[in-house]
Ligand code: FE
């Protein structure tokens with residue numbers, strides 16, 4: 489029997505029986521591995537949709553003007569030491585963190601999943617981490633910060649070292665030939681996806697995001713702030729990607745979803761929060777510019793509970809409220825908000841041109 493599949497505005501005619509066989513053989517892990525990158529028939533439709541959303545959001549660091557940032561950085565009058573320190577911590581931490589995420593996505597997660605559409609979206613995820621790493625290089629060179637100083641930050645500041653050790657601990661265990669039919673290995677893999685998506689990108693990134701966007705709101709570092717807003721929009725897709733992947737992995741391997749494992753994940757998030765509290769107090773050694781350390785800690789607890797609930801886990805601090813409602817607004821960048829200017833709009837158009845329907849133009 490033949491059947492027509494519609495994907496976007498394209499149509500494909502496929503043999504129904506063979507398609508169903510191929511469809512059934514697709515799994516998050518332990519699925520059929522083919523030498524061809526067979527995206528069709530799509531089983532994980534969310535992965536393909538997300539891939540398209542992600543590429544439509546493409547941006548390039550060099551398109552963002554840094555003139556005002558450079559002027560502020562060089563002026564003695566415009567900035568306090570505390571503000572400069574936030575920028576240094578932001579650049580120092582993310583320079584290391586973006587690479588660690590990209591490496592885990594490419595060499596651990598993308599290696600272990602078997603469905604091609606999952607590999608497709610993970611490839612885009614890794615590429616976006618490259619863009620983020622490149623944006624930090626652009627900030628460092630624009631401001632004239634000594635790159636060795638930056639390296640020293642993630643090698644010598646204990647709270648950054650501990651955050652990095654927390655995430656690489658689980659990913660290192662997965663870098664060998666793994667028998668993915670073993671439930672212990674399945675759990676380890678699920679934990680890796682949870683740690684990177686929900687604990688690191690989903691929670692531990694948000695302390696500094698909040699601080700840098702607070703500065704941006706006060707017209708400090710407009711270029712850096714804008715790059716972080718683009719980065720944040722990308723991160724929200726990464727969190728969603730890894731959340732969906734986690735949920736599908738659990739759905740297909742329900743034997744791992746024990747009470748014990750769920751508690752292990754909640755304890756892991758609790759550890760992530762503790763590390764983030766320590767890090768926040770290093771970023772904000774003094775309360776400055778209306779930024780209080782206590783509020784940021786509460787913010788992290790609030791975000792962490794959103795992430796836990798997003799993957800079907802009980803919150804750690806039920807009832808905690810978001811102390812920064814303005815931040816939620818600023819982070820919630822919708823494509824329709826006409827946020828893009830200049831060349832970035834062109835990327836957006838050319839990259840998604842094929843799919844733009846007449847009413848969108
Ligand atoms: Fe990133």
Ligand code: MN
Nearest residue numbers: 589689723726
């Ligand atoms: Mn990311």
